[in-house]
Amino acid sequence: MTLTSDTARHPRAFVAPLVSTVLTLPLAAVAFFFVGLSPMACDSCGDAASDRFDASYGTAFASFGFGLLLVLAVLVAAWALPWQRRNAAARVWLAVVAPAAVVVDFAVFHGLVDWP
Template sequence: MTPDTARHPRAFVAPLVSTLLTLPLAAVAFFFAGLSPMACDSCGDAASDRFDASYHVAFPVFGFGLLVVLAVLVAAWGLPWQRRYAAARVWFAVAAPAAAVFDFVVFHGLVDWP
């Protein structure tokens, strides 16, 4: 067995830390994205129509982004626990919470706030 194909004893650390950061971060982002329609409760008709139209586009985009975050997290866990995949595993683990933040930023940018 070559050193690259040997099992990495701490291969679970990066995905575990990423999971402990990403899941609460995604849950908080989903909470605030779900509460966003209340931002325009007191808006006039024109502002409310613009907000609703943009929100009905932004929320499905946000949901798809959360699926991407989940896929990146699953990829971090799913890579073989060998030393040669250590760098890729760490990159996926770092990308998952970054993708959750990016997803919320995109959602926030797509909504026409009052």
């Protein structure tokens, strides 16, 4: 059996997922840190503003958590693709999407919260 250039093992297939993981995990940790600190933004709010903030924060935090699960799924997919040359483009795209998805996830969180 001969291997064609598409089915041959790619010797540096791990580079894109590795770089993406090194960027994505700290970025997600920092985003989670700031999301966790967000309830302190309304410590001095009145009752009505605090109720609006708390209700919107609950929804936004749940969507942020789901977004982080999607980021994790993208990272796992980047690592799980077979290490063949034909999957190189998909692996690179998944590796690029993962850190960008963290930024989008944080932006969605920020947009969903009814800030005081």
